[in-house]
Amino acid sequence: MAPKQATRNKAITLKGSTALVTEFFKYAVNTILFQREVYPGDDFNMVKKYGQVVLVTQDLALENYLENVAARILQQVQKWILTGSVTQLVLAILAKDTRTTLERWVFDIKLVEPPADSKDATGKPEAEIQSEIRAILKQIVSMVTFLPVMQEEKVFNILAYTSESADVPAGEWVDTDPLAIEASKSQQVKMRSFSTDIHRIEAMVAYRYEE
């Protein structure tokens, strides 16, 4: 199903866009994990990406997780993005002991391209896309200034909002509860967005805020 649709919709561009989005997601997750101190800062190494320095984890367990498990997650996400069956990706940060959700970093994935007129599309220059991505990553970094400080130990989880008809590989993915934050204690901030010719990623963060 997926490749068929891909070939119909100017395959290379769609695939390129999908790769771009998944890559962005990977770096965004790394940045959030570093900035929100889910893993100790020593575990991260500086890598140059998007024309700026991005911190990427060196923690063995996390690396393993991200390299193997998350790579599979990302692969699956990539497939879903290709078919357009994923609408949202959520990085939830939970308190390790109480299991309460502290933050939800939400990335809305929207298909912007109408499938018909893809032939005459001039295309958005990659430099522009990169600058948009850079802006989002910078914004994630700057979020630390007003997000509440989380003293407790934290763990994270990645949730994918997919359509009912999505192709879900059995045994790898399970239905789960959305790890909601109570309405009375939730606040949200909309972040920048970026768009390729095909996808539009809108970022938002909801966080627990108790006075």
Added chain:
Amino acid sequence: MNKPSASTSRTTSAMKRDSLEAELERDPHLSSAKRQQRTQAFTSNMAHASLERRLVAAQTTKMELETKLREKDMLIEKLERDRRFFSDREQEEREEKERERAEYEEQTTQKDNELRTLRNSLTALREEFADLQDAHSSLQRSTSQTIASQKSQISTLTRQTALLEEEVSQFKLLADERSQTIDKIQNQVHELSTASEHRVKAEEQETSDMAVVREELHRQAAYLRKLESTNAKLTSELAVLRARHTSIEVLREEKRGLEMKLQPLEGLREKGRQVGGAGGGGTAGTARNQQPGSAPSTSTLSVAVTQDLSALRLKHAQLMEDHGATVALLRSKEAELANAELRGAEAQESIEKLESDIALLNAKVSRSEQVAALAEGESQFMKALLASYSLEEATKEGASVDAARAEQVQQLERLLEDYKTANARLMQQIDETVHREPVSVTEERQQELERERAANREKQQALDEALAESQAQLEKIEQLEQELFDLGGEIAGGRHVPPGVRVLSFKDTPELRLRDDPEARLSAMERVKEENAALIRRIEELMGRIEELQQRGGGDNDTDTAITMRDATDTNDNSSNNNAGLIPRESWDAVCKERDVLRGEVAQKEKRLKRLQSVFADKAEEFKQSIAVLLGVKLGFYASGQVRVTSLYDQDATFVFKPAKAEGAGASGTGTTAMQLEALGEGGPQDLPDLMAYWVGSEQCIPGFLASVTLELYERWKTEQREGQGT
């Protein structure tokens, strides 16, 4: 590693031989060596002394430098204080500046606001001004329109007045006609009155007389006026003539003067004539004198004189004639002047006449009006009279002759009435039309204007509505955007999952595994449940037993303990503890399990510790050996912290050091605990005291001491070795 140990064994054997050798070699060889040593010691002592001196000098310089340093420090401190003071000042100043800047900014913002408000008011005023200008222009336009309309009205009115005047003249004519008819009627009436009644006749006579008299009076007045005018004319003429007369007089006077002048001239002429006669004789005499002999010559001379005289006379006559001509010209000119004056007077006269004519005509008009009014009154009166006459005649007999006439008169009067009414109607109509026209026009325009205004108002209203609607829509959009943001937050917070969407998570996520591992959770739950149930059971039992005891009266303690004992043995087979009976088996199991786990952990830890110890021992041994190889000394560590140092080259050379928190530690600046030489073995080089005194006593350098001792011992050991090999 093995090598040193072998060498030590050799050295021990060499020692024994050495002593023997020492016994053998107590002679010159040794003494020379000793001497050499002494000299060496002496030189070293000298060097030592010089070095000490230098040291002292260095110390004094150091002291000086230290004092200097202290001074510098103080100076620096002072400068530091000053600097702090200045920095405080600077800080204050900066704060002041900051405040001032803030104030200034505030003021500027205030001024900006004022300026903005003033600008706003200015624009408002400008708009107002523009509005007023508009109003003014519209008013001007309207006024000019009204002026134009009024002008046109005036022109129409003047035309009307002209018309009316014409009509008036017509009416006058009519009135004249009527007056004529009235005259006729009067005549008739007069005839009638003469025919019928004397009184009436007399009256009629009187009135006619009056008319005649009036006419006569008028004529006389006119004549008088004429006379007056001629009088005036004549007086003016008289004045002119008088002036002329004076001029004539002047001329006469002049003439007389001239004549007076002429009289002597006449005398002179007379004399001239005499002289001419005499002169003729004279000339003749002269001629005779010139030509005394010729008579004809005298006659020709007299002829010439007479000719001259006649020519002169002719000339005189001509001059006289010329004079007469000029006088005649003067006369004619005078006549002309008089003529012109006459003409001017005539013109004046005619003007006056015309003016008087105008006055006359005016008077006539007024008179005619009066006459008309009078005639009207008379006609009224006549009508009444006629009516009475007709009545009388009706009463009398034979009045049929005048019936037709009377009828005619009546008919004429009716006709006149009709005309009058028609005229009045027409006048009224004219008035109406004059008044109606502009009103209707303005009304139409007014209506149009009203319509336009209404349309305009409607449009304005529609515009307002549209604007309000757009405002409302904008507000709604804003509201919806807010709502959208809130709903986005709902989704982002995970509280709302859109329909037709699954929330998935990767199964291998450690979090999930930890949380969702069903087996572990279930087993833990089961365990806790069992424990709980057992505890409840136990409580129930105990409660039952307490009740039993209470029922029994509570004296039987032995049975109770027996039961407890029994319980204990029941529940806990492998435990002899009495209290264990109080704990349910499940809890006990859990505790045991925990204990086992902990024990295992302890065993593991111990094992680890042992391993670490062995490793440490190995490492320490290795360390010692490497030190022995590298430094040539063996180290022995005691529990008290003392360290025993034995040289590899002489087993007897042993030093014991004690760690001491030396007083010099602070001065040296290293901060480490120094070692203190505490005890000495028997062995060692012979000049050990000297070395000790130098290195330990004065230099306080134990490594140096040890190194020099090692060096000495090595030297000795080497020679012994050589000797041993030699023997």
